[in-house]
Amino acid sequence: MPTITREQLAKFNELVLDKYDLFFPASKQVFLENRLCERLLIGGYGDYESYYNCLLEDCEEMQLLIEELTVNETRFFRNPSQFKALKENILPEMIEKRNREVVKSWGDATRPWKWGERHPLMHLRIWSAGCSTGEEAYSIAFTILDSLKFPRAWDIEITATDINQSVLDHARMAAYDNNSANEIGPDMLTRYTDTSEAGFVVKEFPARLVKFYDSNLKDLSAGPGIMKLRPVDGPGIELDASGYFDIIFCRNVMIYFDRTAQARLVNALYRCLKPGGFLFTGDSEPLHLFEHEFNVITEGDAVYYVKPS
Numbered sequence: 571m572p573t574i575t576r577e578q579l580a581k582f583n584e585l586v587l588d589k590y591d592l593f594f595p596a597s598k599q600v601f602l603e604n605r606l607c608e609r610l611l612i613g614g615y616g617d618y619e620s621y622y623n624c625l626l627e628d629c630e631e632m633q634l635l636i637e638e639l640t641v642n643e644t645r646f647f648r649n650p651s652q653f654k655a656l657k658e659n660i661l662p663e664m665i666e667k668r669n670r671e672v673v674k675s676w677g678d679a680t681r682p683w684k685w686g687e688r689h690p691l692m693h694l695r696i697w698s699a700g701c702s703t704g705e706e707a708y709s710i711a712f713t714i715l716d717s718l719k720f721p722r723a724w725d726i727e728i729t730a731t732d733i734n735q736s737v738l739d740h741a742r743m744a745a746y747d748n749n750s751a752n753e754i755g756p757d758m759l760t761r762y763t764d765t766s767e768a769g770f771v772v773k774e775f776p777a778r779l780v781k782f783y784d785s786n787l788k789d790l791s792a793g794p795g796i797m798k799l800r801p802v803d804g805p806g807i808e809l810d811a812s813g814y815f816d817i818i819f820c821r822n823v824m825i826y827f828d829r830t831a832q833a834r835l836v837n838a839l840y841r842c843l844k845p846g847g848f849l850f851t852g853d854s855e856p857l858h859l860f861e862h863e864f865n866v867i868t869e870g871d872a873v874y875y876v877k878p879s
């Protein structure tokens with residue numbers, strides 16, 4: 571087995587930190603070393619110096635390493651109290667407010683709209699940042715559909731992003747095994763999924779609401795606020811995300827970043843929200859350690875954040 575020096579390990583560490591904000595503290599150095607060794611042997615690179623040089627140029631190998639280094643654990647309706655808050659408090663108020671704005675805008679010549687057409691104000695934009703295999707994004711889709719009387723009258727855009735292309739491939743297939751069925755519950759399962767040989771598949775309409783993209787949070791947070799979205803086919807999209815989203819789920823992602831990158835990301839997420847927009851983070855990612863301008867909301871077990879209007 572090839573041996574890696576402390577200096578070499580530090581160089582790999584810096585590389586993934588620099589490119590993806592991924593941080594490996596002392597307690598995770600053995601994990602990093604084992605994964606590097608695995609990739610080095612599979613790829614037949616011979617020594618760590620050659621492997622490092624290859625990573626600098628070979629995006630495909632970098633992606634294979636990222637697939638080894640990222641933690642992709644997720645499940646449907648993870649942290650149920652946050653989904654309860656979404657369903658019972660956030661969405662009803664947001665939908666009601668938008669309905670009122672629509673009624674107010676009737677007859678407004680600057681917003682021409684005809685009966686039978688989708689009104690331009692009737693949109694909901696949600697982002698699942700670090701979406702892994704898609705369970706979070708589809709849980710959001712099911713919750714939104716349950717909250718709307720006429721979902722097809724709304725423009726619902728759920729943007730789901732990750733840097734790991736193999737989890738994104740899984741997410742786009744929208745197929746899950748029966749172990750996940752319990753997380754959803756029988757009623758919702760019937761409404762929004764079809765049974766398949768291995769388990770179930772998300773039905774066409776909820777699936778169509780979610781668009782999965784390869785996108786690095788570092789590009790957004792370290793840059794001028796532009797999201798670089800790479801779909802599986804077609805050209806990349808550059809989205810000026812300032813004030814774009816109503817709700818962001820960025821859960822269990824920043825725990826893998828260092829403190830500087832976490833603080834930068836919190837700022838970037840704040841900018842991406844509309845005034846009055848909501849942010850959900852993971853249980854172990856409370857924002858009180860950072861300077862921020864969010865208002866904190868606590869409801870039962872759920873903690874989440876709102877950008878002042």
Ligand SMILES: C[S@@+](CC[C@H](N)C(=O)[O-])C[C@H]1O[C@@H](n2cnc3c(N)ncnc32)[C@H](O)[C@@H]1O
Binds near residue numbers: 640641648737822
């Ligand atoms: C533990 S999963 C969280 C999944 C889901 N949000 C949840 O809470 O169940 C973390 C995900 O973040 C992704 N990730 C890590 N660094 C990222 C980055 N720089 N940009 C985008 N996604 C990233 C990983 O690939 C992984 O799929």
